[in-house]
Amino acid sequence: MRVTDQERKWLKNIFQNRVFFDEPMSRHTTIHAGGPATILVFPTHEYELKTLLEWNNQKGMRYKILGAGSNVIVKDGGFQGMIIGTKKGFNHIIFETNAEDVQLRVGAGTKLPKLSKFTINNGLSGMIFALGIPGTVGGAIVMNAGTKDGNIGQVLHSITIMTGQGEKFIIPKKKIVSSYRLISWEHKEDNQIILEGIFKLSRGAIDQLKSKARQQFVERLQSQPFKKKSAGCFFKNPKNGFSAGQLIDMAGFKGKRVGGAMVSPIHANFIINHNHATTNDILKLAYDIQETICHKFHIQLEPEVQIIGEETIRP
Numbered sequence: 390m391r392v393t394d395q396e397r398k399w400l401k402n403i404f405q406n407r408v409f410f411d412e413p414m415s416r417h418t419t420i421h422a423g424g425p426a427t428i429l430v431f432p433t434h435e436y437e438l439k440t441l442l443e444w445n446n447q448k449g450m451r452y453k454i455l456g457a458g459s460n461v462i463v464k465d466g467g468f469q470g471m472i473i474g475t476k477k478g479f480n481h482i483i484f485e486t487n488a489e490d491v492q493l494r495v496g497a498g499t500k501l502p503k504l505s506k507f508t509i510n511n512g513l514s515g516m517i518f519a520l521g522i523p524g525t526v527g528g529a530i531v532m533n534a535g536t537k538d539g540n541i542g543q544v545l546h547s548i549t550i551m552t553g554q555g556e557k558f559i560i561p562k563k564k565i566v567s568s569y570r571l572i573s574w575e576h577k578e579d580n581q582i583i584l585e586g587i588f589k590l591s592r593g594a595i596d597q598l599k600s601k602a603r604q605q606f607v608e609r610l611q612s613q614p615f616k617k618k619s620a621g622c623f624f625k626n627p628k629n630g631f632s633a634g635q636l637i638d639m640a641g642f643k644g645k646r647v648g649g650a651m652v653s654p655i656h657a658n659f660i661i662n663h664n665h666a667t668t669n670d671i672l673k674l675a676y677d678i679q680e681t682i683c684h685k686f687h688i689q690l691e692p693e694v695q696i697i698g699e700e701t702i703r704p
Contacts, residue, residue, distance in 0.1 A: 423463025542567025
């Protein structure tokens with residue numbers, strides 16, 4: 390997909406140093422792998438996003454939304470289209486009420502650890518589980534991010550979205566359906582972009598919240614490869630029985646490698662970029678895991694990560 394000189398000039402004029410062309414996505418994902426996107430652009434507020442979408446309505450380019458790049462795998466062929474990043478804007482945290490139950494209006498580009506720390510420091514209970522999750526609020530809403538200690542759907546009160554035509558809508562709680570690693574709503578479409586979420590929290594003692602947060606964070610440091618390059622948990626847990634990590638461990642995959650990709654020796658549901666892995670290395674290892682788990686345990690593991698892009702490198 391070609392971007393003309395005139396289109397490049399128009400985009401540069403509006404987004405300046407926040408727009409990139411043929412940009413390697415290995416620079417923008419936490420697993421540090423992936424080919425180039427035709428356009429990568431970071432609007433910082435709603436007007437810029439609306440302007441970008443109106444321009445794209447004329448061009449007809451497909452697009453994907455990128456938060457922190459922590460739950461996405463971009464194939465080595467890159468992404469022929471536009472990737473819209475939210476992490477350089479949309480990061481507000483605003484008190485909506487000051488009652489017993491407090492509501493926070495939070496921008497989609499806000500990092501989850503930042504939000505979690507904000508709630509703890511302000512004596513708000515309900516978001517400690519998000520302290521060790523590296524994604525943004527927008528991505529967390531889409532996939533109902535969570536841990537054994539809680540998930541986004543439990544505290545989400547409403548969502549504000551923008552359609553591909555630049556129109557804004559509020560999705561109230563009664564129209565939101567939360568399930569394991571998925572949040573959906575009435576008339577949900579792929580081209581809709583989450584702008585912000587409102588979270589309903591309760592009051593708590595700051596000292597107790599900090600103590601609980603420290604305990605959970607230490608547990609995760611010991612049980613997950615935090616300092617390694619990964620996309621987070623790679624597979625969803627099966628509905629019944631063992632977790633994905635337990636199954637992968639029982640199948641003997643801890644420490645196994647394909648090229649530069651390796652199954653973490655600490656937590657088997659993390660595939661890490663151990664040594665300049667390509668996405669092909671990562672996906673080959675993931676496929677080997679799926680095949681083995683299916684053969685040994687008759688369970689089909691489903692990816693939790695979002696896999697996008699083209700199979701081969703573009704000419």
